[in-house]
Amino acid sequence: MSTHFEASAVVSGIGMSQVGRRLELDPWLLTTEAALEAIFDAGLTTDDIDGISTYPGAMWSTPGITGAGCDDVRSMLGLRTKWHSGGGERPGQLGAVIDAMLAVHAGLANHVLCFRTVWESTAQQYLGGRSAALNKAANGKILPFGRELDQWTAPYGIGYPSHGALRMQRYMTESGATREQFAQLALVSRANAALNPNAIHRDPMTVDDYLDSRMISDPLCLFDCDVPVDGSVAVIVSQAGTTDSSRAVSFQAIGSAAGVNESCSMMWSRTDLRPPDIDIAEIYDGFTIYAVEWIEALGLCAKFEAGALLEGGARISLNGEIPVSTNGGQLSAGRLHGFGSFHEACLQLRGEAAERQVPRTPQIAAVTSGAEQFSSALLLGAPR
Amino acid sequence: MSTHSIVNEGFLRPEPPLTPRTKEFWTSGHDGVLRIAQCDDCGQWMHPPQPVCRSCQSRSISSTAVAGTGTVFSYTVNRYQWSPTIEPPYVIAEVALDDADVVLMTALIDCEIHAVSIGMPVDVCFAISGDTFIPLFRPVTP
Numbered sequence: 001m002s003t004h005f006e007a008s009a010v011v012s013g014i015g016m017s018q019v020g021r022r023l024e025l026d027p028w029l030l031t032t033e034a035a036l037e038a039i040f041d042a043g044l045t046t047d048d049i050d051g052i053s054t055y056p057g058a059m060w061s062t063p064g065i066t067g068a069g070c071d072d073v074r075s076m077l078g079l080r081t082k083w084h085s086g087g088g089e090r091p092g093q094l095g096a097v098i099d100a101m102l103a104v105h106a107g108l109a110n111h112v113l114c115f116r117t118v119w120e121s122t123a124q125q126y127l128g129g130r131s132a133a134l135n136k137a138a139n140g141k142i143l144p145f146g147r148e149l150d151q152w153t154a155p156y157g158i159g160y161p162s163h164g165a166l167r168m169q170r171y172m173t174e175s176g177a178t179r180e181q182f183a184q185l186a187l188v189s190r191a192n193a194a195l196n197p198n199a200i201h202r203d204p205m206t207v208d209d210y211l212d213s214r215m216i217s218d219p220l221c222l223f224d225c226d227v228p229v230d231g232s233v234a235v236i237v238s239q240a241g242t243t244d245s246s247r248a249v250s251f252q253a254i255g256s257a258a259g260v261n262e263s264c265s266m267m268w269s270r271t272d273l274r275p276p277d278i279d280i281a282e283i284y285d286g287f288t289i290y291a292v293e294w295i296e297a298l299g300l301c302a303k304f305e306a307g308a309l310l311e312g313g314a315r316i317s318l319n320g321e322i323p324v325s326t327n328g329g330q331l332s333a334g335r336l337h338g339f340g341s342f343h344e345a346c347l348q349l350r351g352e353a354a355e356r357q358v359p360r361t362p363q364i365a366a367v368t369s370g371a372e373q374f375s376s377a378l379l380l381g382a383p384r
Numbered sequence: 385m386s387t388h389s390i391v392n393e394g395f396l397r398p399e400p401p402l403t404p405r406t407k408e409f410w411t412s413g414h415d416g417v418l419r420i421a422q423c424d425d426c427g428q429w430m431h432p433p434q435p436v437c438r439s440c441q442s443r444s445i446s447s448t449a450v451a452g453t454g455t456v457f458s459y460t461v462n463r464y465q466w467s468p469t470i471e472p473p474y475v476i477a478e479v480a481l482d483d484a485d486v487v488l489m490t491a492l493i494d495c496e497i498h499a500v501s502i503g504m505p506v507d508v509c510f511a512i513s514g515d516t517f518i519p520l521f522r523p524v525t526p
Contacts, residue, residue, distance in 0.1 A: 151400035151410075152432060155518045156491040157462060157470035165460035166478055166489075173458075173502050217476070218461040 004270065008105040010248035011380070012238035013042025014346045019198050019231030019334050020121070027067025027119040028076060030232040035077060035113055038234035043244055044111055049236075050082045051109030053100040055093045055116055055337070057086025064123025067232065073115065083108040091256035091263065092284070092370030093338035094378060098254050100237035112237045116339035120228035161225060163372075164287035165217035171289060172219060177307030179219060183210035184313035185288045185324075186223040186331055192318060193328025195356035200227050200334040224288040226330035233339035235346070245383065249346045252364065252379035260290075263368075263377040264297040273379060275299030279362030280348055281322055282341035285329045290371040295324070298366050298377065323358050338369030342378075349382040387416030388452050389509045391520065393493065395469045399514035408447040409433050413510030413517025419447035420484045431486040452508035453524065454481040459492065459500045475500055479521050494522040 015037025017030040039046060058069025068076075070084040083103045090096060093116060100112035153159075171177060186205060193199035205223070213222040240248070255267030268274070275298060283298070285291040292306045300322055301309040309315055309322075316324045327333045327344040334340065345365035347353045365380045390413065400410050409432070412419040421430045423437035424444040436443050459477040475492040477500070492500060493509070506521040 151406065152489060154398045154467060155400055155513065155516075156397070156476055156489065157465075157467040157472070157474060158476050158489065159462070159464055159466040161464070162460050162462050162476045165462075166458040166476065169460055170458035170478075170502065215461070215463050217463060220460070 005101065005105040006251040006253055006270070008240055009101040009237050010240045010243070010250055011235055011346055012111070012243035012248050013038045013040070013044065013236040014343050015039070015041055015234045016198065016343055017232040019200070019229055019336065021200060021227075021229060022121045022125055023119075023230040024122050025119075025230065027117050027230070027232070028072065030119065030230060031068045031073060031115060031117045031234075032076065034117070034232035034234035035073065035115055038113065038236050042111070042236040042238065044236065046077050046079060048111050049077075049079050049113045051100060051103050051112035052079065052081055052084040052086070053096045053103070053112050053114045053237075054086040055090055055096040056088030059088055063126070064118060064120035064228070064230075067117030067119050068115070073113070079113070081109070083112070090376075091258070092368070092374055092376035094342060094367065094369035094376045095256060097235065097237060097342065097378070098256055098376060101251060101254070104237055104239050110239045110242060113234060114237055115232060115234040116337050117232035118228070118335065118337060119230040120335070121230045124228065159217070161217045161220055161287070164224070164289050165220040167293070168220050168224070168287070168289040169218075171292065175304035175307055177292070177304075179211060180207055181307040181310045182224060182288045182292070183207050184310040184316065185285065185291050186210050188313045188317050189285070189325045189329040189331040189333075192326050192356055193332035196327045196333055199328040199332055200229055201328075201332045220287060220289070223331070226286050226335040227332070229334035229336070231334060231336055233336050233343045235339070235342060247350060248383050249349050250381035250384070252381045254379075255377040258373045258375070260293050260297040260368075260371065260375045263375045264299065267377045267379060268299070271379060273364060277364050278322065278366045278379075279364050280326055280345065280358055281324045281366045282326065282345045282368075283324055283366070284338055284341065284368045284370055285325060285331050286335065286371060288331070291324070291329075293371070294368045298368070318356060318358055326353065326356055326358060341369070342367050345380050349380060386451060388413075388418070388507065389416065390517070391493065391509045391511055393511050395471070397470060397511055397513045397518050398467050399516050400518070402515060405433055405435060410516040410518070412447065413519060416510070417449045418452040418508045418519055419449050420481070420486055421445050422448040422484070429484045429486045431488060448484070450484045451482055453483075454479040454488075454506055454521070456492075456500060456502055456504045456506060457487050458502060461497045473497055477506075477521065479506055488519065491520050492522060493520050499523075
């Protein structure tokens with residue numbers, strides 16, 4: 001095994017801004033709320049922060065998918081940084097955290113502020129709604145800039161949900177999994193969200209609610225999709241041993257390969273831990289099919305057996321054998337894009353998840369971000 | 385290979401930009417033939433097109449004519465309007481070609497939206513948009 005660089009860094013602090021639909025707040029304000037909370041949580045001050053890492057940073061993108069860049073935050077908070085990195089071509093959104101670990105390991109920085117700010121809900125409202133905001137074509141021509149990949153989808157009217165839907169259709173046909181089984185991801189997430197005061201959707205959901213919800217791209221329905229929100233999450237990645245160890249969450253292993261299965265294989269190759277050691281799974285659930293793919297890739301069940309694991313919902317609920325999306329996930333707590341799951345894993349491992357705290361404080365959490373070739377998987381450990 | 389029809393759908397699909405890398409694919413339908421990038425040296429098929437073979441790194445890549453027939457690998461009925469000219473609902477599909485080892489993301493036309501299934505045989509046709517010929521597929525009629 002190569003150098004276990006994961007041991008060099010810890011999560012010393014976490015913070016989350018207010019999160020909501022159409023908050024109509026400056027995304028820099030949301031970023032500030034999360035960043036200052038995380039710095040304070042770590043027992044640090046802005047003078048201590050010497051690195052910044054974010055996804056995707058100040059870049060051209062779909063409206064509201066990014067709320068601030070590295071230099072915005074450096075300048076806004078008066079930070080004196082020695083290293084920073086922002087960008088979209090990372091192994092999943094949490095690639096920003098992995099980069100921070102590398103910078104700490106290399107000695108380029110001691111305390112890196114990692115953040116993710118979204119304001120899709122407000123930005124898309126300004127542009128006439130989600131479909132209008134995401135429209136890739138102008139005057140019948142596909143914009144010749146931006147992601148060149150758009151030329152392969154725009155002539156066919158392929159939006160993001162259809163990508164998930166194609167995978168879901170194929171998966172259901174090959175595995176025999178049913179919509180009722182997929183529904184359990186939405187239902188369990190909603191039940192967990194009911195215990196999370198910061199979650200977006202907290203009303204109970206039934207299987208019939210799921211089955212009766214409108215189709216977005218068959219077989220993918222409304223409740224297979226996560227919820228665009230405004231909000232920001234920040235975490236501080238620090239040099240191990242430099243902050244209060246009773247609150248420091250450890251990194252056990254990371255996987256940063258291109259692909260959900262590849263990232264998980266890499267992660268497992270870097271640790272002696274095994275899938276049964278995972279106490280909670282905060283998995284990326286932009287669409288339910290992505291969550292299913294992560295569940296299988298992590299080894300929580302065998303390939304094509306996720307349907308059986310989800311059946312009835314009990315096994316993945318807070319009191320079940322492998323609780324998932326304990327804060328409500330992106331499906332019900334809102335699309336904080338991998339960082340929301342990371343924040344929740346840290347809360348659970350610190351035993352600070354209040355009403356939704358998983359019994360017998362979990363020792364190992366799996367956190368994943370992204371989907372398809374854009375993916376990362378991390379194993380986090382409770383403070384010792 | 386066989387030649388395939390140009391269809392008039394009554395609306396224009398967004399026109400992909402023609403670049404040195406993709407021009408041959410997006411204009412291939414001018415003579416009713418679908419062409420896919422293939423390595424001259426090892427035969428590797430590649431889609432989208434690229435200037436080097438991913439298997440043997442040869443830079444000798446040709447657009448090879450294919451039969452234009454395939455089967456549905458996966459599909460979805462999209463209900464949202466993502467493009468100003470394409471009215472939902474419509475069927476998006478991944479089509480595995482019969483004689484080239486690639487899967488194309490495309491649209492199915494001339495089919496009942498609830499009559500699609502994985503493994504269904506389909507056949508290419510082309511819709512003109514500006515200077516481009518956009519490959520679409522429809523069920524093979526027995």
